[in-house]
Amino acid sequence: MRTRILLLLTLICFYFSTSASAEALLTAAFIRDNQLWIKKGGQEIQLTKDRYVYSPKWSFDGRFIGYIDGDEKGGKSDLFIYDTREKESYQPYVRVETSDFKWSPNKNQLAYNDHGLLNVTKIKNGRPQGFENVSLGVSGFEWFPNGKEFIVSSQSNLLPTGWGPIPLYKIPIDANLAKDKMKPFFTIQTKEPDLFGIDADYFKWSSDGKWVSFLVVPTASWSMDSNTLCILSSQGKHFQAVGKMLGFNDWFKWAPSANQLAYISGEGRFFVENKNMTIAEMPTSKQQKEYTPKGYVDLNLEWLAKDLVIVARAKENKEWKEGPVPTMFTSLYAINLKTGEQKQISFPRENELDENPQVVGSYLTWFRRKAEHNKGDVWVKNALNGQEHIWLKNVDYAPMFFTPEKSL
Secondary structure (H helix, E strand, O other): OHHHHHHHHHHHHHHHHHHHHHHHHOEEEEEEOOEEEEEEOOEEEEOOOOOOEEEEEEOOOOOEEEEEEEOOOOOOEEEEEEEOOOOEEEOOOOOOEOOEEEEOOOOOOEEEEEOOEEEEEEEEOOEEEEEEEEEOOOOOEEEOOOOOEEEEEOOOOEEOOEEOOEEEEEEEOOOOOOHHHOEEEEEEOOEOOOEOOOEEEEEEEOOOOOEEEEEEEOOHHHHOOOEEEEEEEOOOOOEEEEEEEOOOHHHEEEOOOOOEEEEEEOOOOOOOOOOEEEEEEOOOOOOEEEOOOOOEEEEEEEEEEOOEEEEEEEEOOOOOOOOOOOOOOOEEEEEEOOOOOEEEOOOOOOOEEEEEEEEEOOEEEEEEEEOOOOOEEEEEEEOOOOOOEEEEEEEOOOOEEEOOOOEO
């Protein structure tokens, strides 16, 4: 009897020690009651008060967190930076208004779009401070992997004959509005209905930097139902349209170490049907395979390993035709791309759903909430076989994790 009790106590201690070690390894910025918090080493720290914070993003080394201070009505969107070393929030200039900002991949420099004007911060005493103009007429943008240039899109022009092509540019960070530094990179020739769009956005580089993926976005009403996922080579020479999908930034992701692009394919603004996890092999996107079984929809995805993809999956609902849009009760599934094996790995209770899977190192995290609530809890487990447990309680949405290699 005594041996059994000792064994039980040992197992309990082991469980809590492994859970604690997971907490010690994870660092995240998150929003609770509209305020910015961080959790590091198991400790939660509130960083802001009396603000309306959203869109936190880590700098490449984890010292800074950029975020937007807005309001409930969407009337303002001011850029702030939190310095974890000095433990203070500040604005890089007197006032910076933007909804689209991105950290450099290799230095503490922020680029942001201010109503079509692309600016980049200077660095003063090791902190992003002040700014320099880069380019006018900017719609979407992203840093090149070297941190020295941007890929930039401009919205196409409406001509008497219809919408014109979408131009992409390669612009150095020190362009300072000089026209001779704005180098044409590629021109997307659009046409209806195969490849119609007026804009390009959500640029993402493959792990080896040889390809960039992005969405070609049509006019507002059309884009609610369909956008075109495209890829372009890093030299701006080889362009391909990959497939149709909705305009969600986290619905397409490159594999961690291969030129494979996973995305949720399918048209139609409602989630009730026709949403399939699809893998496109590069360099030719014609080699594609859907993994969502009949009768189901996949509504989020994340790479866990080279041949392992996590999806948030629910039963489709073709019976719904009108009235309130039904909740899709998703749970997480793991898909082995090599063997084709698929298995359910999370089991939310009745009236709960699991969404927004994220991978940090060997850890899998996700956001669990009740159907009638926006707030929820963040769960974590070590790989597929670890013991799941709650890591954050009562947060507004999924957190932004930091790893030394990159911010996710």
